[in-house]
Amino acid sequence: MSWGMAKGPSYSDLAESAAVVALPMRMRFRGITVREVMIFRGPAGWGEFGAFPEYDDVEASAWLAAGIEAAYEGPPSPVRAAVPVNATIPAIPADQVAEVIARFPGAHTAKVKVAQEGQTLADDVARVEAVREHIANVRVDANGKWTVAQAITALRAIGELEYAEQPCATIDELAQVRRATATPIAADESIRRVADPLRVIAAGAADIAVLKVAPLGGMRRVLELAAEIPIPVVISSALDSAVGISAGVAAAAALPDLGLACGLGTGGLFTTDVAAPFVPDGGLLMPRTVDVDVAALPRADAARTRWWMERLERCHALLPG
Ligand SMILES: O=C(O)CCC(=O)C1=CC=C[C@@H](O)[C@@H]1C(=O)O
Numbered sequence: 163m164s165w166g167m168a169k170g171p172s173y174s175d176l177a178e179s180a181a182v183v184a185l186p187m188r189m190r191f192r193g194i195t196v197r198e199v200m201i202f203r204g205p206a207g208w209g210e211f212g213a214f215p216e217y218d219d220v221e222a223s224a225w226l227a228a229g230i231e232a233a234y235e236g237p238p239s240p241v242r243a244a245v246p247v248n249a250t251i252p253a254i255p256a257d258q259v260a261e262v263i264a265r266f267p268g269a270h271t272a273k274v275k276v277a278q279e280g281q282t283l284a285d286d287v288a289r290v291e292a293v294r295e296h297i298a299n300v301r302v303d304a305n306g307k308w309t310v311a312q313a314i315t316a317l318r319a320i321g322e323l324e325y326a327e328q329p330c331a332t333i334d335e336l337a338q339v340r341r342a343t344a345t346p347i348a349a350d351e352s353i354r355r356v357a358d359p360l361r362v363i364a365a366g367a368a369d370i371a372v373l374k375v376a377p378l379g380g381m382r383r384v385l386e387l388a389a390e391i392p393i394p395v396v397i398s399s400a401l402d403s404a405v406g407i408s409a410g411v412a413a414a415a416a417l418p419d420l421g422l423a424c425g426l427g428t429g430g431l432f433t434t435d436v437a438a439p440f441v442p443d444g445g446l447l448m449p450r451t452v453d454v455d456v457a458a459l460p461r462a463d464a465a466r467t468r469w470w471m472e473r474l475e476r477c478h479a480l481l482p483g
C-alpha cells in the first residue's frame with residue numbers, strides 16, 4: 163500500500179494528533195449506545211481508526227490503513243457531486259419508525275435492521291410495514307443471524323424487498339437462500355470479515371456487494387474491489403464519525419457506476435459528532451472535507467484513551483512497510 167509518501171507515518175506521527183472520542187448515540191445500534199473512535203490528522207486532512215472493540219488486531223489494522231490513507235493521501239477524484247443514501251432504521255419498535263425516518267428527508271430507500279436477538283419475526287414484519295408507510299423501497303439487514311430455513315420463512319413473511327443483506331452467516335448459506343427465494347441477496351460480513359472478499363461473488367452467492375471503506379482498508383482499495391466485482395455495489399458506513407463518513411462519501415463519489423443508495427447516513431445516529439455531521443439533503447450526501455474543532459471534541463476517559471493508544475501501536479506494527 164502506498165501513502166503518497168516514501169514511508170508511511172510512524173506510530174509517534176499518528177499519536178501526536180490522535181484523539182479518542184466517545185460519541186453518544188440516540189438509540190441502540192449494533193448493541194451499543196456509545197461509539198468510540200480515534201481520529202488523527204495528517205498532511206491531507208483527518209483520518210479515523212474506529213475498528214469495533216471486539217475485532218482483533220489483524221482485522222483492526224485494515225481500519226487503521228484506511229484512516230492513514232485519508233489523513234496522508236486524501237480522497238480519490240470524484241466523478242459525481244452527490245451520493246444517494248438510504249435511511250437506516252435500527253431494530254426499534256414500529257411506533258418509533260416515523261421519528262427515525264424524519265432524520266432522512268428525501269430518502270427513497272430504507273434499510274431496516276431485522277433478526278435482532280430477543281425479538282420476533284412479527285416485530286420485523288411490523289417494523290418493515292411501518293417503514294413502507296413512508297418509503298416504498300426497502301432493504302433489510304439480518305447481520306447473518308438467520309438460519310437458511312428462518313431466512314426463507316422471514317423473507318416470505320416480509321414480502322417484496324430491494325434486497326436482503328447478509329441473511330445468514332456463511333457463503334454457502336447465502337447461496338442456498340439465494341436459490342430458494344426471489345429476493346436479491348446482498349453480502350456484507352461475507353466481504354468485510356473474510357480473507358478473500360471476492361469469494362462470495364465467485365460462489366454466486368450474492369446479487370449485490372456491500373463495501374465498507376474502513377474494514378476493507380481504504381477508499382482506493384474499495385474502488386479496486388468494486389472494479390473487480392461484476393455485480394452492483396453499495397458503499398456503507400461502519401458507524402463512522404464524520405471523519406470516516408467523509409471517506410465513505412468520497413469513495414462512493416469516485417465509483418464509476420453507482421445505481422443503488424449507499425448506507426452512509428448513519429451520522430444521524432449520534433447526538434454529538436467530531437465535526438459537522440453529514441446530514442442527507444433530498445436523500446443525498448455531498449462529498450466534502452471535515453473541519454474538526456479539537457478543543458470541542460467529546461473525549462473518551464483516560465482508561466479508554468490508553469486502550470486505543472495501545473491498540474494503535476499494535477495495529478501500526480502490523481502494517482506493511
Ligand atoms: O447500511 C446502512 O444503512 C448503515 C450502516 C450499517 O447498517 C452498519 C454499520 C456498521 C456495522 C453494521 O452492523 C451495520 C451493517 O451491518 O451494515
Ligand SMILES: [Mg+2]
Pocket residue numbers: 303305327328350351372
Ligand atoms: Mg450489514
